[in-house]
Amino acid sequence: MSATTTATNQAAADLSEKQARILRHLQENADTQTYFKSRLIGDALNMSAKEVGTNMPAIRDGEFNIDVEKWGYSSSTTWKVTA
Numbered sequence: 815m816s817a818t819t820t821a822t823n824q825a826a827a828d829l830s831e832k833q834a835r836i837l838r839h840l841q842e843n844a845d846t847q848t849y850f851k852s853r854l855i856g857d858a859l860n861m862s863a864k865e866v867g868t869n870m871p872a873i874r875d876g877e878f879n880i881d882v883e884k885w886g887y888s889s890s891t892t893w894k895v896t897a
Contacts, residue, residue, distance in 0.1 A: 829876070833869045835859050837878060844880050844897040853890035863890050 886892040
């Protein structure tokens with residue numbers, strides 16, 4: 815196991831259950847989608863857009879195999895996610 819994989823696994827272990835669900839959703843869809851609205855993530859995961867927005871900073875600031883950037887605010891916060 816590489817040092818990067820170990821660091822990623824440790825960072826993921828520090829996430830709450832909601833944050834881990836959001837991270838998994840983003841990782842599973844980042845190859846086919848770049849922009850994600852909090853509202854639509856919430857719909858997919860049975861959370862509110864506010865819950866998604868509250869939990870995104872932990873993912874954005876963490877060491878994972880994706881990069882997350884707050885992108886826009888029209889009708890719901892949009893996140894740019896790149897693998």
